[in-house]
Amino acid sequence: MSESNFDTTPTVGSSPRPKSRAWLWIKIPAGLIAFAFVFEALFLAWYWIIPPWSEMRDGKIPASALIKDYESQKEDDPKLPALRWKPIVKAVPKHVSKVFIFAEDSRFYEHDGFDYEAIAAAMQYNWKKGKILRGASTISQQTAKNLFLSLSRNPLRKWHEVLLTYMLEAKLSKAQILHAYLNVAEFGKGIYGIEAAAQAYYHKPASALSQEQAVALAATLPSPKKHNPQTQTRAFAQRTRRVSSAIRMVDQYLVQRGKKDTGATSALPTDAELAEKLREVMADPASEKADAEEAATESSPEDREAAKILETTKPEEMSGEALEAAGEHLPADTSPPVLPPEEIPAPDAPAESPAPEPNGEGSTPP
Numbered sequence: 001m002s003e004s005n006f007d008t009t010p011t012v013g014s015s016p017r018p019k020s021r022a023w024l025w026i027k028i029p030a031g032l033i034a035f036a037f038v039f040e041a042l043f044l045a046w047y048w049i050i051p052p053w054s055e056m057r058d059g060k061i062p063a064s065a066l067i068k069d070y071e072s073q074k075e076d077d078p079k080l081p082a083l084r085w086k087p088i089v090k091a092v093p094k095h096v097s098k099v100f101i102f103a104e105d106s107r108f109y110e111h112d113g114f115d116y117e118a119i120a121a122a123m124q125y126n127w128k129k130g131k132i133l134r135g136a137s138t139i140s141q142q143t144a145k146n147l148f149l150s151l152s153r154n155p156l157r158k159w160h161e162v163l164l165t166y167m168l169e170a171k172l173s174k175a176q177i178l179h180a181y182l183n184v185a186e187f188g189k190g191i192y193g194i195e196a197a198a199q200a201y202y203h204k205p206a207s208a209l210s211q212e213q214a215v216a217l218a219a220t221l222p223s224p225k226k227h228n229p230q231t232q233t234r235a236f237a238q239r240t241r242r243v244s245s246a247i248r249m250v251d252q253y254l255v256q257r258g259k260k261d262t263g264a265t266s267a268l269p270t271d272a273e274l275a276e277k278l279r280e281v282m283a284d285p286a287s288e289k290a291d292a293e294e295a296a297t298e299s300s301p302e303d304r305e306a307a308k309i310l311e312t313t314k315p316e317e318m319s320g321e322a323l324e325a326a327g328e329h330l331p332a333d334t335s336p337p338v339l340p341p342e343e344i345p346a347p348d349a350p351a352e353s354p355a356p357e358p359n360g361e362g363s364t365p366p
Contacts, residue, residue, distance in 0.1 A: 040163075043163070044163060044167070047167055051148075051171075053172070056176060057173075059089040059176075059179055060087070060089060061087045061180050061184060063085070064146045064147045065146070065148055066150070066151070066184070067083070067184065068150075069150050070190060070192075084190055084192070085191075086193060087183045087195070088194075088195045091179055092206045093209075095211050096206065096214040097178060099211060099215055099247060100139070100181070100214070100218050101178070102243070102246045103242075103246060104138075104139055104142070104218070105138045105139040106275045106278045107275050108138065108139050108140075108174065111138060112166075113138060113140040113141065113166055113169040115136055115138050117272065119136040121276060121279060122135060138165075139178060140177055141161060141165045142181060143168060143184070144164035144167070144168045146184045147164075147168075147184060148160075148164050149161060182194045186224045187201075187224050187228065188200065188201075188220070188224050188230070197220070198213070198217070201229040212244075215243045216240055219239035219240040219242075220236070227239065246278050246282060249277060249281060
């Protein structure tokens with residue numbers, strides 16, 4: 001054959017034609033989306049199967065992600081208080097559990113994990129105020145977050161909270177969710193669950209708590225490490241009055257309508273108007289102002305010194321001078337009194353009488 005038939009000499013001025021890269025703009029995003037779907041599918045499958053759902057239905061609550069986080073922090077910092085967590089199988093009395101419902105999620109038995117009415121009301125309220133003052137997190141959301149999500153922040157954390165909340169509602173009854181919530185909620189530094197909180201602050205089991213003591217513990221939840229029955233801050237006092245007012249409002253509502261508080265859900269404020277009033281009581285402007293003032297002053301040198309004294313000295317060992325140096329955060333009596341609630345005006349309402357105390361238990365898992 002002639003060599004001219006196989007001439008591969010490149011033509012002067014020519015260059016190899018580059019391959020098109022347009023496919024990158026399609027395949028890379030498609031690959032990322034597919035990976036995200038696979039990851040979320042595995043995430044859902046894991047939490048649908050792995051958690052001890054059957055044991056939780058029987059009232060046996062495992063250590064939450066937040067409790068495990070605290071145990072890790074304790075290993076890194078031995079100076080932290082010892083972990084106090086005493087999960088209980090038997091439910092707390094209804095007069096205790098209902099306090100947390102009215103304080104945290106008045107429509108708990110009405111929604112599917114998310115209170116859309118409360119979300120809309122919070123958005124409208126915050127828009128008017130120009131800043132975030134009112135939230136709408138439900139007990140189901142808080143339980144899912146406490147049980148399964150650590151403190152680490154990532155872009156998918158809120159989305160996972162949504163998925164886990166719906167999963168929790170699908171796997172457990174409302175009573176079981178409430179029982180889990182009370183067993184893993186944080187009530188102070190290293191204090192988790194209502195049993196440990198009752199022992200730490202009142203030296204009694206959760207089953208023996210009075211309604212006033214339950215009110216104080218419910219008032220602790222928004223910021224338990226700073227505002228609790230031991231520190232007795234102004235923000236804690238304001239929150240205590242708000243929770244007390246909410247309880248009185250519900251009791252008054254029952255009396256006005258001739259209803260009897262006999263069951264676990266009979267006293268729940270299913271009325272939309274009452275639910276909105278409860279939200280207003282829990283986020284009234286006067287209390288918001290006091291909370292803002294408390295937040296502005298709590299990081300002062302005096303408050304830091306007071307916190308140091310409270311962390312290193314037991315209340316019963318503190319003298320009057322020590323209490324004064326601590327900013328009088330603690331009363332002389334080691335059992336902090338609960339402040340009386342504010343009066344709630346009720347035009348054309350009959351004289352208030354105490355609601356009969358039920359014999360049942362409010363958070364008993366079926």
